[in-house]
Amino acid sequence: MKRNGIFFWIGATLFLAAALLMTQVIGNQYPFFACYVILQFIVLAVAWSILGGYAGYVNFGTSAFFGMGVYTAVFLLKAFDAPLAAQIAAAAAVGALMGFALGLLTLRMQGIFFSIATIAATIVIETSITNWRYVGGSAGIQLQRPMVTEPFNNYVQMLFFIQALLVVLAVAISRYIQNSWIGRGLQAIKDDELAAECTGVPTLRLKLLACVISGALMCAAGAPAAMYLQYADPSSAFNLNYSVSVLAMSLIGGTAHWAGPVVGAILLGATQQLLTVTISSEVNVLVLGVMLVLFVVAAPEGIIGLIRRVLRNRSEGKE
Amino acid sequence: MTAPETQAPLLRVAALTKRFGGFTALDNVSVEIRPGERFGLIGPNGSGKTTLINCISGAFRTETGTVVFREEDITRLQPHVRTRRGIARSFQIPRPFKSMTVAENLLVALDFASVGGDFILAAQRRDTVMSILTQMGLASKADVSATRLSQVELRKMELARAMATHPKLLISDEAMAGLSSSEVDEVLDLLMSLASRDITIIMIEHIMQAVMRFSDRVMCLDAGRIIAIGTPSEVMANQRVQEAYLGT
Numbered sequence: 046m047k048r049n050g051i052f053f054w055i056g057a058t059l060f061l062a063a064a065l066l067m068t069q070v071i072g073n074q075y076p077f078f079a080c081y082v083i084l085q086f087i088v089l090a091v092a093w094s095i096l097g098g099y100a101g102y103v104n105f106g107t108s109a110f111f112g113m114g115v116y117t118a119v120f121l122l123k124a125f126d127a128p129l130a131a132q133i134a135a136a137a138a139v140g141a142l143m144g145f146a147l148g149l150l151t152l153r154m155q156g157i158f159f160s161i162a163t164i165a166a167t168i169v170i171e172t173s174i175t176n177w178r179y180v181g182g183s184a185g186i187q188l189q190r191p192m193v194t195e196p197f198n199n200y201v202q203m204l205f206f207i208q209a210l211l212v213v214l215a216v217a218i219s220r221y222i223q224n225s226w227i228g229r230g231l232q233a234i235k236d237d238e239l240a241a242e243c244t245g246v247p248t249l250r251l252k253l254l255a256c257v258i259s260g261a262l263m264c265a266a267g268a269p270a271a272m273y274l275q276y277a278d279p280s281s282a283f284n285l286n287y288s289v290s291v292l293a294m295s296l297i298g299g300t301a302h303w304a305g306p307v308v309g310a311i312l313l314g315a316t317q318q319l320l321t322v323t324i325s326s327e328v329n330v331l332v333l334g335v336m337l338v339l340f341v342v343a344a345p346e347g348i349i350g351l352i353r354r355v356l357r358n359r360s361e362g363k364e
Numbered sequence: 365m366t367a368p369e370t371q372a373p374l375l376r377v378a379a380l381t382k383r384f385g386g387f388t389a390l391d392n393v394s395v396e397i398r399p400g401e402r403f404g405l406i407g408p409n410g411s412g413k414t415t416l417i418n419c420i421s422g423a424f425r426t427e428t429g430t431v432v433f434r435e436e437d438i439t440r441l442q443p444h445v446r447t448r449r450g451i452a453r454s455f456q457i458p459r460p461f462k463s464m465t466v467a468e469n470l471l472v473a474l475d476f477a478s479v480g481g482d483f484i485l486a487a488q489r490r491d492t493v494m495s496i497l498t499q500m501g502l503a504s505k506a507d508v509s510a511t512r513l514s515q516v517e518l519r520k521m522e523l524a525r526a527m528a529t530h531p532k533l534l535i536s537d538e539a540m541a542g543l544s545s546s547e548v549d550e551v552l553d554l555l556m557s558l559a560s561r562d563i564t565i566i567m568i569e570h571i572m573q574a575v576m577r578f579s580d581r582v583m584c585l586d587a588g589r590i591i592a593i594g595t596p597s598e599v600m601a602n603q604r605v606q607e608a609y610l611g612t
């Protein structure tokens with residue numbers, strides 16, 4: 046393994062150890078409630094960037110995947126009283142299938158048409174769930190948390206740790222893709238699809254693969270949300286806010302490197318949490334919009350792009 | 365040479381027609397390219413040269429006609445499959461992967477077009493890339509962003525990227541357009557050096573001296589039809605070719 050790889054896994058282990066330690070020493074519930082949401086956004090943004098960033102196919106359907114994750118969990122809970130791990134695994138499988146189906150239907154379209162198709166798909170899926178009585182229909186459904194498992198003494202702490210595991214999984218996958226032939230192929234697709242195809246890149250198959258992986262991770266990230274809120278209803282599970290926030294986080298962080306969406310999600314996620322507590326959740330949307338405009342104008346490559354430019358200038362200055 | 369004269373053609377285009385709406389860009393074109401041949405393709409602007417290349421490389425679907433490559437019907441194959449079968453091309457307007465360095469542009473080809481690409485070690489891949497770039501005179505630009513190349517370097521990079529797919533047929537679409545005369549010679553020498561018994565080249569070009577020097581055979585298109593095919597001097601002497609070029 047390369048040195049980079051060793052550092053990465055040491056970092057990931059330290060991150061998980063810190064998360065576990067937090068659950069053992071912090072008694073107050075609020076930090077876990079808040080950090081859970083940020084972790085969830087990291088998974089979503091990292092997953093989104095696999096298709097939206099590396100391949101440049103902007104997916105407005107994040108909320109469709111997230112919502113399907115929530116409802117996969119709801120269904121499994123109600124029908125089989127399934128454990129959390131099974132809910133997440135099943136959600137990942139559903140997300141992969143959904144990514145495959147959506148990809149087959151839409152990835153032949155390029156640019157804005159793909160984006161519009163993902164919005165349409167979101168509406169169709171939300172409508173279907175709204176009309177499905179078994180999982181509560183439009184009124185939503187109350188859920189009962191089971192007993193928490195050791196070593197956690199509180200369910201939210203456990204969910205927090207599980208979401209931290211998903212973060213490591215998502216980042217590891219995204220990082221692997223970026224450094225492998227898959228990432229190079231997706232980058233070629235983003236740069237010039239015809240040239241990529243004529244250089245031997247199986248563009249449709251590669252886009253499908255990205256869509257499947259991205260979908261599986263986004264759906265998996267949604268599954269624990271059912272237990273987190275102890276409640277699910279279609280209009281919040283499929284809230285367009287997820288799509289917009291995740292897009293903003295990825296673009297603001299920068300999509301050329303796996304760390305971009307992580308940075309973006311932490312920055313925006315934390316800001317949103319702060320604003321919701323101190324002012325109101327409406328201000329969130331405004332702040333999001335303003336930040337997005339600022340970045341699109343001043344730093345179209347995101348924070349990662351800014352850092353790279355600074356580094357490059359410095360190394361050129363030395364020569 | 366013991367090879368019989370009846371050697372199968374490398375590429376056979378048969379009765380190919382391509383329409384854009386009501387406009388016929390290629391009209392019943394049939395041609396055979398022999399293995400190892402240096403084939404020049406000429407014709408006035410808009411005569412269908414690039415369209416023919418697009419049909420051979422798979423960028424365009426065709427209505428009627430077939431394309432047979434190494435005795436396999438490839439008419440319905442996607443472009444990336446054709447690339448893997450051994451057809452590589454450059455683009456008339458260069459289409460580099462702009463977010464990548466020159467070496468990375470070639471790595472795309474190594475990763476996806478050459479057989480067993482995944483299993484080649486990183487160091488070996490770098491060697492392969494560097495040897496192709498050296499051959500093209502681009503070695504010093506290996507780690508430069510593709511956006512920082514000059515026109516002639518871009519053209520060379522397109523050819524280098526095509527070469528990195530290990531083609532049996534290399535199609536060069538006006539790689540010399542807009543270059544200075546010394547640069548034209550450079551690129552022409554390059555194409556001459558690439559041509560071999562294993563690499564057949566189709567060269568589209570407007571610069572006549574280049575076509576004459578390069579080609580074993582020349583074909584001239586006009587308004588989507590073949591008006592002449594033969595040795596360079598035969599084609600240049602052809603009345604209809606002269607009319608097509610000098611205007612009526």
Ligand SMILES: Nc1ncnc2c1ncn2[C@@H]1O[C@H](COP(=O)(O)OP(=O)(O)OP(=O)(O)O)[C@@H](O)[C@H]1O
Pocket residue numbers: 384389407408409410411412413414415416456
């Ligand atoms: N995608 C397309 N859609 C519609 N018409 C097209 C398309 N591509 C080419 N054409 C038309 O087909 C005709 C042949 O074009 P083509 O590009 O093959 O010419 P060419 O011989 O390569 O010319 P040039 O020397 O200018 O490159 C032109 O009239 C062009 O306008």
Ligand SMILES: [Mg+2]
Pocket residue numbers: 413414415456
């Ligand atoms: Mg042309």
